[in-house]
Amino acid sequence: MHFESITRPDGAFQQPLTAEQVVAVCRRGFGRAPVSAVELGGGSFNTTYRVDLGGLAAILRVAPAWSYRIERGFMRHEHAALPFFAPIADLMPRMLFVDFTRDLVPRDYTFQTVLGGLPGAEGFRALADKPGFFRRLGEIVRTVHGVRGERFGRPAGPLFAAWSEAVLSIVDDTVADIHDAGLDSADVREVAALAAKNAAVLDEISEPRLLHGDLWVPNVRLDGERIVGVFDHDRAMWGDPAADWSIFEAGRRPGTDRDAFWDTYGRPADSRHAAWRSALYRAVHLGAVRIERHRLGLAEKIPASYEQMAGVLTELR
Structure with a gap:
């Protein structure tokens, strides 16, 4: 697998997964290892990767290991709210896989479709x-x-x-x-x-x-x-x-x-x-x-x- 991770200073809020962890979550969600996983910049809360699963591109979003009270459970709130955004569903990414068990990695994560534009x-x-x-x-x-x-x-x-x-x-x-x-x-x-x-x-x-x-x-x-x-x-x-x-x-x-x-x-x-x-x-x-x-x-x-x-x-x- 080709793997790219953003280098951040020790103690930075956003922390990457290891290549082995990315493989593990991909196998759980899709039954196969990815061809590549490239961490994306731009955000300041979740850690995000564009993953190529061999014919399927997906966005892997991983919640932080800790957060303040007003930011806790963001990914769970996002998932719980998703059905209510039906009136603009054509604009939103589709959820491909959700794992809040925290047994593979001690963080919530989801896979979503890649938006265009x-x-x-x-x-x-x-x-x-x-x-x-x-x-x-x-x-x-x-x-x-x-x-x-x-x-x-x-x-x-x-x-x-x-x-x-x-x-x-x-x-x-x-x-x-x-x-x-x-x-x-x-x-x-x-x-x-x-x-x-x-x-x-x-x-x-x-x-x-x-x-x-x-x-x-x-x-x-x-x-x-x-x-x-x-x-x-x-x-x-x-x-x-x-x-x-x-x-x-x-x-x-x-x-x-x-x-x-x-x-x-x-x-x-x-x-x-x-x-x-x-x-x-x-x-x-x-x-x-x-x-x-x-x-x-x-x-x-x-x-x-x-x-x-x-x-x-x-x-x-």
């Missing part, structure tokens, strides 16, 4: 019609948000009867993660207190909707002007559409091509309570960004999260 960031740079891209993205996100659920929270659990309970669970985990990372969590503790105080405002959201959790430029594939692939929904959850990462990103740079997103998605509600919830969701995202930057060793970018959180807290108080 170019990585979103690469294809986006070449686009002549960037507003057209954002209009199409708005359509896709609106379709996802049209899927109704029964309870709030992560697809593989825990699930909650009230939206406030799901949000408070995430914020409490974020506080614990930031503390465990050796960072100051005082601002996120205040976010948690404000969320608890205003639970009734959160519980105006009474119908769970499907959220992709990370649907933006990096997690699509492009063929010219067309979006031909959508992937990495491991942050999926049932909740308020306004809390989705797509909405956070669409609103980050008003007055740019991103504004075209709202042409097809529709403008968000502008009531006082909707504005408060939107600010709270920004705070939740900033907490997650802080954890991710710490995990990736981007210490120089962590202070910005405190500055941005301070601004959001003035809206929440």
Whole structure:
């Protein structure tokens, strides 16, 4: 077997499998050893390989050996949510094999089909019609948000009867993660207190909707002007559409091509309570960004999260 692995420093969060482990998981899933396995860059959480199984190409995705609370079980959440993405199934990779037993390797892993097109960031740079891209993205996100659920929270659990309970669970985990990372969590503790105080405002959201959790430029594939692939929904959850990462990103740079997103998605509600919830969701995202930057060793970018959180807290108080 031809095997290529990315060299990373000792202690790096992403860790490769050995060639022998890749052979073992391929034999379990497909009954044969691969011709080649090449590790792919670009992601920052799972370890990913393009595997040639002799007439069948597949993407092997391997979960990390450890993760923070707000990132635990991502691959299991992704798998549990997959049936609910049926309205955009033609854009998503097909699941070929899943193994969460952890007996061959002490990590979850899946095999998926290979999506066509170019990585979103690469294809986006070449686009002549960037507003057209954002209009199409708005359509896709609106379709996802049209899927109704029964309870709030992560697809593989825990699930909650009230939206406030799901949000408070995430914020409490974020506080614990930031503390465990050796960072100051005082601002996120205040976010948690404000969320608890205003639970009734959160519980105006009474119908769970499907959220992709990370649907933006990096997690699509492009063929010219067309979006031909959508992937990495491991942050999926049932909740308020306004809390989705797509909405956070669409609103980050008003007055740019991103504004075209709202042409097809529709403008968000502008009531006082909707504005408060939107600010709270920004705070939740900033907490997650802080954890991710710490995990990736981007210490120089962590202070910005405190500055941005301070601004959001003035809206929440």
